[in-house]
Amino acid sequence: MHRSGTSARLITVIIAVVVAPFGAGLIATGGSSWVFAYGQYALEDVDLGRFAMSFLLQAVGILLLLLVAMTGIWSSAGLIAVGVLALVPLVISLFPALLLEAYRLGAGILPVEWLDGLAYGLPLILLPVLGTMGLVLAMVRRRPEATGAGLAIGGLIVAPVLLLAGVLLLSWGLGRTSIVALQQYRFDFVPEAAAAVLIGTLAIIAGVFVTRWSRFALVLPALALLVVSALVFAPRVLLPALSLLPMEGSRPLSRLILVGGGTAAAILYLGFTAVLTRVRAQAATTPSVVTPDPASAPYPPTPEA
Known part of the structure; x- marks a missing residue:
């Protein structure tokens, strides 16, 4: 069993809790103008060169999140800390009044695009995923033994189903909250919407957790997300x-795709697959430290000859 040192844990926690929100914020900042342009023109007669800076911000944000995932090679602590941090956007999404309060308190402190990303649900498809990746890596370090072929093959099917169901439920919950707020001017707790957001987030977590038994389970969802994300350049197909x-x-899901959430999640899935493969190999080749059981030693000690 391979355990990370205290310094590695501390460093990765500091890096992760600072870099992960910043990376998600950059993705939201770059994607906000893209969402606006798409809603106004659906890319008809729009010069994509105008969005070069937006694409750059999104790319930097995705690379920062990938860097956070890569810290899992040294320690799982940073990723797990990000998972704990994900409780904040989850609670805000469950209670619409808190989102309004976040806009009020964040005005002048955080870019409004970051708060828009929070409303779109961007942190909920990224931060809980990173936290679950940390848990999987921690378990693999303790028990790196490969699972059976049945579990590995089953994971290739179960993970995409859970992730798809999770994203659809999450999007429906966010959209339901938005509709109630706009049509009924209600910003109180909406039970069915909150349940959909919570169950959807848990399904996404479960989909990533499947990699504990099937390390390549996220490859197919990653490829599918890249294809769907590329369809933003074909609005006559996507819409x-x-x-x-x-x-x-449909509306929250389209915003998640346009803001870059699908691309970011896909890169994280592929990056984590590589990290998981390396950590499993490291743990399997690291000799286990076995502590002798005092009960197995003769008592009193046998005198030396």
Whole structure:
């Protein structure tokens, strides 16, 4: 069993809790103008060169999140700390009044685009994922033995289903909250929306957790997300496809895709697959430290000859 040192844990925690929110914020900042332009023009007669800075901000944000995932090679503590940090956006998403308070308190302190990303649910598809990755790495360090082929193959099926169901439920919950707020001017607790957000987040966590038994389980979802994200450049394909979903879910899901959440999640999935493979190999080749059991020693000690 390979254990990280105290210094490695402390350093990775500091890096993760600072860099992860900043990276998500940069993605939201770069994606906000993209969301606005898409909503106004649907990319018809729009010069994509105008969005070079937006794309750059999104790319830097994604790279920062990938850096956080890579710290899992040295310690799982930083990733787990990000998972704890994810409780903040989760609670805010469950209680709409808290989101309004976040806009009020964050005005002048945080960029409004960061708060928009919070409203879109961007932190909920990134931060809990990083935290779950940390838990998986911690378990693998303790028990690096490979699982059976059945579990490995099953994970290739279960993970995409859980992740898809989680994103759809999360999007529906966020959309339901938004509709209630706009149509009924209610910013109180909406039980069905909160339940969808909570269950959706848990399903996403479960989908990532499947990698404990099937380390390549996130590869197929990552490739699918990259394809879907590329469809933003084909609005005549993406928009009709999203229109097939309920109204509550289609708008939040389109914003998550446009803001760059799908691309960021895909890169994280692929990066974590590489990290998990390396950590499992390290743990498997590190000799276990076995502490002798005092009960097995003869008592009183046998005198030496």
